[in-house]
Amino acid sequence: MNKKYLFITQATISTVLSVACLNSVKVKADKVDTPAVLLQQENTAKKSDDPLLNGKYVSNGYTDNGYTYLNPTNTSSERASSYHLDTKEGWSNDLQTIMYDSENKEWVIYYLHTEKVINGDAGAKQNWQRVTTKDFINFSEPTIAIKDLKGDIGDAWSSAWTGSIVVNQGNISGVPKGAQVAFFSGLSNKDNQQNVWAAWSDDNGKTFSHPLNDKKIILDHYWPWTSINRSDERDPAVFYWHGKLVMYIAEGDNIGVYKSDNGTNWSNANENQTDSKIPNSVFFKGLPFEAPVECPVLRSMTTASGKTKQVLFFGAKSPQAKQTTGTYYVVGHLDDKGMFTAETEAKRLDQGTDYYGANFSGSSDLEKADDSLISMGWIGNWNYTNSGIKANQEGFLPDSNRIGTYSLARKIKLEDNLTVTSSPITTGLEEKTTKNSEGQVSSQKAIDNGYYSLLNLTKQPANSKYVLHFSTKDGNAYQGAVRIIFNQGKDNNTLILDPASGKYRLDGESSELSGNAANYYKNGYESGMGYINDSGLKGTHDFTITVFTDKNAIEIFFDNGQTATVARFCVNNIQDVAVDAQDESKNNKYDISYSQVGKDLLGFEEKETSTSSNDNGHSSSNNSNTTGANNSNESTTSVSNKNESKTDEETSSTQDSKIGHKRTVMHDSWVYDAKGKKTLVKIKAGAAISTYGTKKINGKNYYSLASNQYVLATNVVGVKRTLRHNSFIYNDKGQRIKRYFLKKKKAVVTYGGAIKLGKSLYYIVDKNMYVKKANF
Incomplete structure (x- = not known):
């Protein structure tokens, strides 16, 4: 899938709309039942005068007091994560398929890759890349699974976009039974327009070098019976249903549904063009829709009580509901022809701003249901990614030319109430020395707005894990907000949770973004207050928040299976971390543990490590092992x-x-x-x-x-x-x-x-x- 033409326009429009609505959002704030603690508009980020965080005492090619990378290239390491899957060169975004290779006992992941970015144009030399992993923490070197055929004759693809893989059950023409077949969209060499192709693999999915239909298009948006808007025809999700091949494909306002007996010749699944579309009123039930829909994926899942349902996952956005682009899902069932009927309203799979282009493990034969799936998403958002991400904190060129990170793998389940829950898969994640702080909230140092400082850590590794457990002494519902702040020089991200209502706010600033992109990242749809979501923890007396941070990501996991993912862009390998909480009733307890996770990060290392380690950062770490300690300026x-x-x-x-x-x-x-x-x-x-x-x-x-x-x-x-x-x-x-x-x-x-x-x-x-x- 390529957003080159469509999303530049839409990113600009959506940002302008969000800015235009700022005043109206202020007026409407009281009408959306938002807790007052989340509406505090003062900057709660704690700025540091630490010279390291202002860009000094650094090495490895960084300079000019603003974290500028001297010569960002398609392969330079300024944005290399510790334990997340990154692109090794150029850009990457949507995931294609997550498959298990039983022969080699490893997982195979495909993602959309752009070899070279020129002046922010991500349209050059796009292909599928392939990596393998046994633990979703350590990944093989990427190889190209589907090449672009730019310059090829006829109507072959000039770029390979998002799609899916099925294992041939014996009915795909010219393909051995058991071979893997990739269906994917892209741009045609003939007219540079969106269409769909297919190719099969003779090496167990390492490469798809045998095109079906002699490289010709198998589904063209120009055909009068395909896409209604005659422009969108991308991201095909192909699966088996009652022995037939069915394709779900993104077509702007609708998801088109097609059927095929042989994988090459396709027709409308439900007799005519109109009846073969799933409108946004169905797949986006309960939310106002803004086109386009993207990246549809359909899986059959079994609940704990044994019910089998079909779950339709897809990419979309709803700015009218103050929601960014994200991965959504809706639960329902298929009829005999493969048409989807929704039984629930649409929900976000992840409530953060940056979990998009997701894909899933699971059977491509939907008559076989899975009791759980593995999901990963692209940590990105086209509203700012396509505007260029600077390699410094001054907001000036040069841009980074290597961008693309994927979330931790997550095990997802369909609960009996037909909601999807997620938990991180981290069994292969190395965890270094764990430190702990615990005590009564009101016994700690009082600071602003009724908060008490529970942790105030400096110079912590940017690749860390924080487990924050809060409870009450008497078992009554927890009252008072919890606040977590991450600082990296001029960049900061804040989470404020109000357990009484279950609602939380995510906001932040990124100085590597500029113009509308920086405004969108900071302001979102809440007039400078970021994004307000519902954790589902309303009225709880005992809850845990687990936060994984890495060079390019903050991933938040609530203990009820809800998640929130945020991209970040500072290339520093350290961060300041503050954890604060309110306790008006003097009833709240906390227990916080934290540790570095994953391998050491590259870049921004102190020239005199020993000198700086004896400053506040050292004493904070040492005191953190004392029960109830306030780790500040010792x-x-x-x-x-x-x-x-x-x-x-x-x-x-x-x-x-x-x-x-x-x-x-x-x-x-x-x-x-x-x-x-x-x-x-x-x-x-x-x-x-x-x-x-x-x-x-x-x-x-x-x-x-x-x-x-x-x-x-x-x-x-x-x-x-x-x-x-x-x-x-x-x-x-x-x-x-x-x-x-x-x-x-x-x-x-x-x-x-x-x-x-x-x-x-x-x-x-x-x-x-x-x-x-x-x-x-």
Whole structure:
């Protein structure tokens, strides 16, 4: 599918309409039953004066204080994610099909790819790319599955757009039974107009190099019995129904339905042109529609109670309902001819701004129902993507030439109430040291608008996972808003949830966008307040929000199966994170854990990592393991002084042995058994652990972790040593940290035994901070 001609116009029109409606939205705000807390219009984003976040102290080709990439190319890495599927070059958007290869025991994913973007024109050399994965976290190098045939003779395709794949059941002419056949739209070499082609694969879907019908069009929008508007004919979804091939295809205001006995010759599914269309009043039931519809996909799904329904997924938008482009679904059933009847109103599969061009696993024979599907979506939105995304935070050229990221894979189910729920598939996602903060909301530092600061973290990895659990002490409904803010220099994104109503607001700013695109990203349809949605959590007393962040994405998962996905464009690999909550009734509790997930990101690394790591970002991470801590502005010196006061005896207590105490391991630590014998388990420095009292084994003090598991106490709380000389502090490379030194006769807490850095022995005195052993 290509939006080159259609969406440039529509993006401009929709943005102008949204701007024109800003004043009217203000007037109507009281009429849409929006909670007052979501209508607060002051900028809640917490700007940072951190010089790193203003573009300094960076390397790897970034410069000019604005995150400018010096020479963005079709393959440059400024937008490479940590654990999401990205394009390796050029642009990419719609997903085609997700299939399981039982022979190789891996999943195969196809997506629409544009090899080269010229001045924002995504129309050059479009093809299908193919990747494989076993866990939806790690992906193979992409290969081309369907090539563009630009310049070919006749009416072959000059570009390959969105479509679908079926396995031949034996009735597709000229194709071996069991072979995969791709049906796809594109532009014709003959007249550069939208049409449909097909090709089959002789190598298990690696390439589709055998065109049906001698490369000729199999469905043409010019034919008098096809598309009513004589322009749209794209994104064919082909499936089997009662042994016949059926095609659902996007035709502007309608979805056209066609049938075929042999895969090459098609006709209207229901006798005539008009009766073979599914109008938007059916597939978009309950919402005002604005053309076009795109990317239809139909699957049969079974509910938990055993009911089988057909679910029609598609791309659309409803600006009149204050909804952006997104992937929607409607549940119903098919008649014998393959015509769809809706039994529910249309709903968004993901309520964020940027889950589009989605596709799904599942059988292409709709007489076989699936109890769950795997879904992935393109994290993008044509209202700003096609306007050019700058490689800097100043909003000026150059544009990035490599753009295209896909969501985490999600397992989706059809519930008995005929709603679809989603949960992330992350079993293959590496998760580093998890840190935790918990307590009563009203016991934390009070800030603006009745909020209390629960977390205030700086210099966190942009590739992270946050699990936020909120509940009430008495089991009554949760009262008071929850707010999460992500900052990356000039960019920010905010989620505010009002559990009393279940509604939430998403808004943000992106300085890599400019003009109408930047306005759309910030203002949406809510007059500067982003997008207001319903989580379905109204009246809950206990709920969890899980947020995955990566270079190009924020994905939010509510514990009732609802989701919200937002694209972001800052190429920095760190972020500031604030979590705040209200608690007027003094009844609310929280438990928050967070960790880096996925491999380390590329780009925007500090030139002097050790120096900066000793600023506020370090102390925030260290204090986050203290129950109820407010991780804000504590310096390295105060961290050291706090640790100096701890001894084995002082930290051991009856309470500790019963409920546990959260601590940070400061030195790589082996785990021992009750006899002091070393096990095969090793805990890395910086890891968070829970301890349950102390135990003396063979004359040494250990902390108890769990049944028959112990670590040396000196690796956790350390021992006091007095300096005999003035001492510099060094980082883990043995390099002096120029800003810090310790005076002789000072008592300093050291952790574990001395370690060798270069040619000298050092004691660990804090995270990434070392003092020479000879100075004690």
